[in-house]
Amino acid sequence: MTALPITRLSMREAVSRRLVVVGLAISAAFLVLFALGFGALYSRVATEDDLTELAFAASMITVLGLYIVRFLAALLAIFLSSSAVATEIDSGVLHAVLARPLSRTSWLGQRWLAFVLVTVGYVSLMTVAVIAIANGIAEYAPLDPWRAIVVIALELAVLLSLGLLTSTTWSAVTSGVVTFSLFGVAWLAGIIELIGDQLRNETMQLIGIGTSLVMPSDALWRGASFYLQSPSVLVATRAAGGGNPFAGSAPPTTSLIAWSVAYATCLLAIAAWRLRRRDI
Amino acid sequence: MRSGGSPMASADAAITARGLHKRYGRHVALASLDLVVEPGQVVGLLGPNGAGKTTTVKILTGLVRPTGGTAELFGVPVADPPARSRLGYLPEHFRFPEWLTGLELLRFHARLAGRDPRRDADWLHELLALVGLDGRGDERIRGYSKGMTQRLGLAQALVGAPDLVLLDEPTSAMDPLGRREIRELIRTLARDGVAVLLNSHLLSEVELVCDHVVVIDRGTVLRSGTLDEVRSASLEVRIELERVDQRARDLVAGYGRIIATDDHEILLGTDDPDVVPRLAADLVQSGARVRALVPLRRSLEDAFVGLVRKEES
Known part of the structure; x- marks a missing residue:
């Protein structure tokens, strides 16, 4: 197979990095810890014999576990993409590659695809593992985990596009810090929006929505987390008009999905445009 | 090879550059450079530090966009990726992914050059032998010495069986024996009709291997012609x-x-x-x-x- 040589090399590169190996080891440890913690907590709640509370506890713990999985995947995406362009140019890795009959847009697109495959692969594996553990211990059945994975994949694609764009101009550290800061700001804005919803404060809601436009990562996570909760818990949460900083109580809106797709595509297109104009 | 004035390139000239101009901010790296290299010619690009040699080579490989003038490889503008399908390039400062083996790197570049590395397995081994890395292809690049990396770089430049090879300081990390081998290799390429543009500080080396020379300084051609013409200049x-x-x-x-x-x-x-x-x-x-x-x-x-x-x- 001679197709997508840059994608293949980038995937091997991502996997060959020590940090990724360490990340996988930490993830394996996390799964063990999750299984132990889930088992202990669940058995304690189970003695209380309240079915609603049982379901709520299982849902909460699972979503929290997956929140951490998604956070690790976001970190991986930021780490991979922020060192993907400028650092490669400065170190001289790209000279021989870009002198080949290969357009820079294709190079960037293939690299983006590799990182999407690696990070989404990681999220899929870990999500399936976490849910399998929860299902094994508490027969936990989320609404639609595959849909959740698709939405998280979109969040990762957004982060990867932003990371690649910033790394066409800045060093790995600057690009990583900028991308991670935006990711953090989106998280904070998500909490502000949540509180705004509960207090019915319009300004706070607007801050949240505005920030989701600049960086839709947290809005996407909250949308994805809807599908990771069990239907009975969702009904209860929505009836209470609640929600929490780690999980949303509504599915992602079509406009959010459309905006995120357009956002990731535009950032990637701008990154390709910048790279095409850059002297190497 | 013709250069200076307004060069007339034949239809199949390997390199045709006209009025190349490159400005980095206020600094003018190339003022107006004309260069024509024909198939089978070995052309040495000479000039003091900062003369514009590497800028010229980078424009010809499409890595740097000129601020003026035109550059074509085999009649195709260098900005079009297909222009580079017949090009082999050894950059001056380069690094290969160290976690790859030498052979894996060649396979990767063979794919980029549009070849099928599985069908070309013999060719890749032949290439390693040609640059003096016989039997070292399965070692990781991490363990290569500077000279070995440069040899691998040369093999990488030749992996697509190019008709034009641009070599930017190809022997800077090599011992005298290695330099001699590379000279032989360049002569063999020229005999096969491959055009070679050699950018080197080692004038004695250029003298031994090149049949044409272009001397540039401050971004313009001072003198160009056959080795004898330039020597008697x-x-x-x-x-x-x-x-x-x-x-x-x-x-x-x-x-x-x-x-x-x-x-x-x-x-x-x-x-x-x-x-x-x-x-x-x-x-x-x-x-x-x-x-x-x-x-x-x-x-x-x-x-x-x-x-x-x-x-x-």
């Missing part, structure tokens, strides 16, 4: 007379600049390689008793230093 002629008087000195000065003189000898510097017979005739006619008139064969280094110094003054 700033000729020195030793004139031995029975007695050097003012009349003889004035006469000689009309042919160039007098570098040194004493009672019996004048050392003349000139740009005109055909000066000797005319000077001989004039001197004899003026009544001077000429004992010897010796055009001094100069090394490329002498010619290079002469050209660049003249430009600076």
